[in-house]
Amino acid sequence: MKKCLEAKARIIALTSGGKLAVLSQENNFPVIKVPAGIQPRAAISYLFFPILKALERPGLIKEKSSEIDETISILQDLSREYCAKSPSENNLAKKVALSLYLHLPLIYGSEGLLEAVAMRWKTQINENSKWPCFWNVFPELDHNEIVGYEIENNINRQVKIIYLQDKEGLLRVEKRQKITRKIIQGKVAEFIVCPTKGKGKMSRMFSLIFLGDLASYYLAILNQVDPSPVACIEDLKKELAK
Numbered sequence: 001m002k003k004c005l006e007a008k009a010r011i012i013a014l015t016s017g018g019k020l021a022v023l024s025q026e027n028n029f030p031v032i033k034v035p036a037g038i039q040p041r042a043a044i045s046y047l048f049f050p051i052l053k054a055l056e057r058p059g060l061i062k063e064k065s066s067e068i069d070e071t072i073s074i075l076q077d078l079s080r081e082y083c084a085k086s087p088s089e090n091n092l093a094k095k096v097a098l099s100l101y102l103h104l105p106l107i108y109g110s111e112g113l114l115e116a117v118a119m120r121w122k123t124q125i126n127e128n129s130k131w132p133c134f135w136n137v138f139p140e141l142d143h144n145e146i147v148g149y150e151i152e153n154n155i156n157r158q159v160k161i162i163y164l165q166d167k168e169g170l171l172r173v174e175k176r177q178k179i180t181r182k183i184i185q186g187k188v189a190e191f192i193v194c195p196t197k198g199k200g201k202m203s204r205m206f207s208l209i210f211l212g213d214l215a216s217y218y219l220a221i222l223n224q225v226d227p228s229p230v231a232c233i234e235d236l237k238k239e240l241a242k
Contacts, residue, residue, distance in 0.1 A: 012054050014047065039228065041127055044209070067200040074203045075210055082214045093211055096162065096192065097218035100125075103160040103189055107135040107212075110173045114164045114196075117205055121162065121212035128227035129219035138176050149184040159188040164208050165195040 001023050004011050013024035016034040024031045032050045034043060049068070055061045080086070082093040089095075105125055109118030118135045125133035136145050149156055161184075163177060185191045197207035220227035 010058075014050055014054075039127075039230075041124060064202065067202040070198055070200050071203040071206050074198045074207055078197065078207060078210055082211070092194070093214035094218050096194065096211070096215040097222055099190060099192060100131075100160055100162075100215070100219055101222045104155075104158045105131070105133045106159055106161045107133065107164065108138065108141060108161055108177075109135070109164040110138045110166060110169060110177075111140065113169065113201055113205060114166055114208065117208050117212070118164055120209055121164070121216075124212050124216040125219065127230050127233075128213075128216040129223055130225045131219060131223060138173050138180070142176060142180060146180060146184065149187045152187055156187050157189055160190045160192065161188055163191065163193050165193050166204060167195050168199060168204060 001011070001013075001020060005027070011024070011027070011029045012032065013020055013029050014032045014034060015021045015024070016036040016038075021031060021033075023029075032054070034046045034050075038046070052061075052064055052068075056063055082091055086094070088098065105122075107118045107121040107125075109115055115137050118137060122133045122135040125131050163181070165177070166173070181191050194208060194211060196204035198204050217227055
């Protein structure tokens with residue numbers, strides 16, 4: 001905030017309160033309030049869409065109403081498909097959770113659109129499921145990580161790879177994925193493909209964000225843990241504050 005003030009930038013604050021809200025009010029900046037008390041990882045819609053609209057109105061990005069409508073429609077369909085009442089055989093979120101249970105998940109995306117989505121899958125499994133998880137992206141993983149599968153061992157046999165597949169993505173990325181899968185598939189426990197839904201970039205991203213969020217929730221249930229608290233992070237903060 002101070003650096004933005006020094007640069008005399010146009011400022012819009014997105015906050016649940018605290019010092020940022022006070023500074024914004026003192027300087028008469030527009031404030032978009034985020035509901036307080038929500039875990040940051042659960043507030044993605046409160047953070048993403050206001051920023052989108054804030055960039056739209058001054059013409060910094062193109063208007064996205066049609067993409068938003070498609071995203072909402074797809075998420076409504078997926079919420080019925082992935083809900084707790086939906087049986088496992090028809091519920092991809094439950095299938096993924098059951099597959100990952102007692103295994104080491106590796107989330108593979110592709111540079112660009114699904115890079116942040118792959119990272120979110122990793123952090124959601126860490127925080128919600130209280131489980132180790134790692135991520136990487138094509139083509140980078142083909143320059144290093146793929147070599148880690150050369151030696152067959154008990155660790156690799158516990159690995160389950162989730163590949164986040166962009167159905168509207170680049171053909172060369174898909175070609176890399178197929179070749180990589182052929183090389184490593186027999187050396188890991190399972191290679192699971194989770195495709196995007198929709199045509200627009202937003203719906204493709206959020207369809208897989210939603211799947212990862214629900215899969216991490218169901219994995220938490222399998223692990224018999226409450227997905228909400230993050231005790232290790234709170235303990236770390238307390239120790240750092242001493």
